[in-house]
Amino acid sequence: MTDYSNSPELKGSVLGQSTEYVDTYTPSLLFPIARKLNRDDLNIDEANLPFKGQDIWTGYELSWLNNKGKPMVAVATFAFPCQTSHIIESKSFKLYLNSFNQTRFDSIEQVKNTLTNDLSHAVAMPIAVTLYHADDFNCLPCTPLPGECIDDLDIEINDYDLDANTLKSVSKELVSETLHSHLLKSNCLITSQPDWASIIIRYTGEKICKESILRYLISFRTHNEFHEQCVERIYCDLTSMLNITELEVYARYTRRGGLDINPYRSTHNDVVPFSVKINRQ
Template sequence: MTDYSNSPDLKGSVLGQSTEYIDQYTPSLLFPIARKLNRDALNIDEAALPFKGQDIWTGYELSWLNAKGKPQVAIAVFTFACQSSHLVESKSFKLYLNSFNQTRFNSRDEVKKHLVKDLTAVVNSLVQVTLYNADEYNCLPYTPLPGECIDDLDIEIDNYDIDAHSLKSQSNKTVTETLHSHLLKSNCLITSQPDWASVIIRYTGEQICRESLLRYLISFRTHNEFHEQCVERIYSDLSTQLNIKNLEVYARYTRRGGLDINPYRSTHNNDTPFAVKINRQ
């Protein structure tokens, strides 16, 4: 599988590097990564994407000063369209949010306007931003994942190289079902730090062999790729290897550095149709 870690497109990334934490508002800290980097390898045409969807980021460590110098805090939800030309490298996002810490703003709305403007400019697509007060504990409630969990299947696995051809149909019977697993783990493309996730797969088509699906998901365990790229790979492999008409793939990754990333890809929905938050987040 292609190694993109030394790609010129990633040159200048702050991932894996010792960095200074700047606490004065600095939009230039944001580092864009072209989505095309991974999509070419998957034969995904950016001019005619085979899916719709979003990347939903939750920021738990956002703070700034009001006009009198008093600290303010918020939980932020950022929604990026998968049609954007770029995604934001996660450590640069963290550094950017930290740069608000000692900066004075006149209002929460002013903070939001800066976030929308800066992020939109970096990814070349309008970014939605919602800010919640710290005591709005119901804004992001934990919810059970929809569908059936496949993690209790008694399988044996000794191969952790991703093989799309291992995906099999159980039968040619057409079904509509929702499956989920908490066993998805991949590694950061640059640092190789582990990324943990639960993944939801909802589809209509020939019934998927659940054992083959679980082996396939577990095979990401030693794979190095960004969150968004993993979800697009899962979506593409399921689409190309199986006779599926409608497909949704939604991964909820655990947070790192105060951010969690939750990519969603679908044949038909631009917006995530189900609100979930795993207890590991």
């Protein structure tokens, strides 16, 4: 497995570095990272992606000034298609959002348009931005995850190295089922800080051994990779190691620095067909 943590492109990242917090609008703070860095390791042809989907970010700490200088706040969601050539490095995203803090905007619509234009430009593809008022309690309600939770399976773990070879089927029986786990943990590719997530796996194919999926997910515990890269690796490992005809993989990561990242990959859906939010977010 290739280690990209010291690649020339990532060396320019602000992750893990002491940085100055700018509070006036500065779009140049955004730092795009090529998805290709990880996809080459997975043998993914970016001209012919094996999946559809998007990365949904939630921003909980968005603030700006109105035209009279009064602070305004909102919660934002950002939907990036998985076809974008780049992702946004998360700390640079946070610094960019902080740069709105002491900047005047005429309306919430102007803020939305500014965010949409800047982020779309950074990843060279249109993205969708939605802003919610602070009193809109129905915008992101916590919901139970669909399907069966596999976390109570009584298994013993002695090895925490990433290993897709643990994945196996239990029979040739074709089934459609949804499984979820709250035990996914990986680490940031640059800083090695822990990233915590709940994950949903919905598939049609030969019946998968649930213990093997749980062991596989736990094997990410010491693995260093960005959120989006982990989900794409899980998707690719499941499709390559198992006889699956339809697959959806959706991870809901806990927030860091006021942002959470929620990658979704699917054989057939461009956007997440169901709404979920874990209580740890």
